[in-house]
Amino acid sequence: MSSAVLHRDTHFIPRKAVGGEGCYIFLEDGTKFLDSTGGAAVSCLGHGNEHVKQVVKAQIDQISYCHSAFFGTQATEDLATFLTESTGGKMSKLFVVSSGSEAFEAALKLARQYFLELPTPQPERTRFISRLPSYHGTTLGALGAGGHVQRRQPFEPLLAQNTSHVSPCYPYRGKKEGESDADYVARLAAELDAEFQRVGPEKVCAFIAEPIVGAALGCVPAVPGYFPAVKAVCEKYGALLILDEIMCGMGRCGTLHAWEQEGIVPDIQTIAKGLGGGYVPVSGILINDAVVQTMDKGTGQFRHGQTYQGHPVSCAAALAVQQTIKQQALLENVSDMGHYLEQRLRQEFESHPHVGDIRGKGLFWGLEFVQDKTTKEPFDPKHRLAFHIQETGLKKEYAVSFYGSSGTVDGIRGDHVIIAPPYIVTKEEIDVVVDTLAKVLEVVLANFHE
Incomplete structure (x- = not known):
């Protein structure tokens, strides 16, 4: 065959x-x-799922595609309203694309553009810090930001060199014998702080992490206090926090957003897999209102766009999936x-x-x-x-x-x-x-x- x-x-x-x-x-x-x-x-x-199938069919009957440079659709507006409201308005805008890798690429570009939109722009911020052995997608930008040796190896000569890596929060292998959670967190936060200092804190756009590490480590949650500690390091140096919830988010870990369990709110959040449940290719980034306000007071234009951005069928399906999760508890x-x-x-x-x-x-x-x-x-x-x-x-x-x-x-x-x-x-x-x-x-x- x-x-x-x-x-x-x-x-x-x-x-x-x-x-x-x-x-x-x-x-x-x-x-x-x-x-x-x-x-x-x-x-x-x-x-x-019968409900999702019917919603998809109805959306195709209404309109299946229009370019976001020309028109918007109610399906996209409704999904964005649902998801931003699910964060209590902390994340106030949604940008919709088709895959996790695309969402992550958009997050990197938005983080960079944020610093160009500030009242006093910071164009020297061109670097990112992520963790080992992280995985954030297969496209060159996402692969370059990740820290997974096997996945990066064939393409290493093609990858951007503007991301450095620190240790993951991985207690099974990272925590020392007799070390408390608090001491482990303090050590990891100090390592991140030192990495900011090494590359130049004024050069870093964002620190990137998965709340629960998926494919790279196999479902590793952070120990209590880790995310507040790394968020504090980011704030100390004026950098953003990007949380990759492509695999662990949208209800997979018991709350719609994994960060709800961590006592912090990210600046940019990537979502995908559980967003549309596989019924359509769909992903997105949720954007903190502080970032949105900075963009709005600047040019107001995100210098990024894709052909299938805000695709109405994808948005309608994703909303049907999320409504079903909510309605059926x-x-x-x-x-x-x-x-x-x-x-x-x-x-x-x-x-x-x-x-x-x-x-x-x-x-x-x-x-x-x-x-x-x-x-x-x-x-x-x-x-x-x-x-x-x-x-x-x-x-x-x-x-x-x-x-x-x-x-x-x-x-x-x-x-x-x-x-x-x-x-x-x-x-x-x-x-x-x-x-x-x-x-x-x-x-x-x-x-x-x-």
Whole structure:
């Protein structure tokens, strides 16, 4: 069998999905596949939601596209109103594009332009600080701002050199023995402060971080007090705070915005995956009112635009997804089922000799695998452990998704899997996910030892 599609691997043609309902995807070979990762933490409402489908059809019947340089649409206005109101007006504008990488690119450009719009412009601010081993998107700007060695490596000569990196808030590996949360936070804040000083605090546009680190580390929440501490460092030097909530936001971790749990408000926030639940390609940036006011008193023009900016079908679908989450109180289910998922994962894997850490929030959980639990030594990258767990789960006899990633420890070594089921998931489905992961892990590790 051949394909004219450039798939992720030219040597492999994936099985075709032919339908979907709730937490399940139906494949052409008859497999009923439990989508326990929502793809890449995308399908928050599951598949085939009737209300969203009808809204999309109605919007296409009304108008499917117009260019934002010429016209606006009610769908875009309604989505922006819903999302800005969800922040209590703290974030007062929404900019809508089509993918997480696009949203992140827009955030970088807006951060830079903010400093050009100040009453006394600061054109020397051209740098960013992010964390290791972060991932913020695949486009060159987003990849350059990230700090994931594997993902950056082939394109390193093409990447801008205006981002430097500090340590993540990663207690499993970063916290010293006997160190309190407060001391750990103070040490990380001091490291960030020192990095501002090293590159020149007057040169930095923004510090970039995910509230709960997704693909790069596998669902790592910050310890209490971390975000207020780094926000204070940013404010000390007049830099912005960009929070990347592309994977962890829009309800995934129990509140609509992950920053609501951290006691701070970002200057710019990127959103995507759970925004449209996979029904359409849609993403955006939410912008703090202080940034908006600065722009408004300056030129009033964001020097950035895209063909599908504010796409009416995408906006209508995203609003339908968000209204459904609100009307069906699905954030309560995220919290309830999240607690149950944590409980089951800890019951099953806490004493497993090769599971080093179990971490997460809401319906966003990760397991990090180690060769030696005492030393936390990861598996040799040649084993491709996370890849094999993911691929084995895809087999017909298991038919459950596990989002595998490598480079957890240093961008090269280390393996983890993410579980991020739809917000409608049930206890019974969580039981299937955890029980299947136990079987898959047993099979994969047995193959290593043969």
